[in-house]
Amino acid sequence: MPEQLWLPGLEAPPTLTDGLFFAVFPDTKTAAGIAKLAQQLCGEARTRSKPLAAGRLHTTLLHLGNFAGGLPQHKVDAAKRAASSISMAPFTVEFDAVANFGKKPRPGPMVLTGDEGVVGLHALHDALERALTHVGFWESPVTARSYEPHVTLAYGMPPADKRPVEPVCWNVREFGLIHSLIGRTRHIALERWPLSGGES
Template sequence: MPEQLWLPGLEAPPTPTDGLFFAVFPDVNTAATISKLAQELCADTRVRSKPLAANRLHVTLLHLGNFAGGLPPDKVDAAIRAAASIHMAPFTVGFDAVASFGSKPRPGPLVLTGGEGVVGLHALHDALVHALQHAGFGERAGSIATSYVPHVTLAYGMPWAAERPVESACWNVREFALIHSLLGRTRHVALARWPLAAAES
């Protein structure tokens, strides 16, 4: 049997092990309310999908990438510098609909979405994108400025369903965090948190 040629350019890329993103989290009471809704929605569909635990519910502000073999220190440092430069007053968010993020008719994530109630999240997202570009995060700082849809993931592998209204879930956003996601291990570790406060005049 002839030997196979070794083509370094065709080798499979390493599997990502670590993710990095900015997020905000609901307060304990709101998280419990959202968790209860997720449980009810999962029960209504009669599928095996499990709702996310209350302590894992969050809104991703900005996903900074997935990496193999640990987080790049330079990316973490740039993200921290960018976050430290943010000056924004606390604001209220409200999510008042559930929608599928999968491609019809395939199963996918079921999420909470909002209309006017998520304007503050858009503003914080845009401020972070701008700050990252000035903090030397790299080329990805420009590519992450794509369309942003604030949402709270309730469960994965849910049947596709049209968007429909639900009782609004609201809370006051008083801080945001930089999160290290241990991919495949359902663990999120907060690397740092920043309180929201308006710039002093």
């Protein structure tokens, strides 16, 4: 059997195994209510898609990257330094609509979204982005990225127009740095920080 030729620059990219992100989580009671809503919406759509389990429901604040072969410790340490500098009072979040983030006609994730009710999430996102820049987390200048707070309810849902739902609210009293085991549906909280004090 002839040997395969190896050409520089043509090797397969490494498989991404670990993700890192900041997130907030609903309290247990609210998460159970969201999971029930997701179950109902999946049933209405008559799809094989399964709603996310209550324990996986969250709102991503800032995605910090996906990596191969584990998380780089210097990235984790920098993210923790940035998070430790945040000073912000607790706030209430409200999601009052459901939408599909897919591109028609393809299926996509079904999510909870909000307008005025998610301004606190925008403020916390912006504060974290500034703090990460201050500690040198980014290896190159970061351009402004759009951020749309949401809670993913289910993946692979058929296209659907945005529509209102009974508002889902909870008090955000902390945020966490999360290690995602890509493809293994597991999230590990590396550390959590309480919200206390004024705006940063």
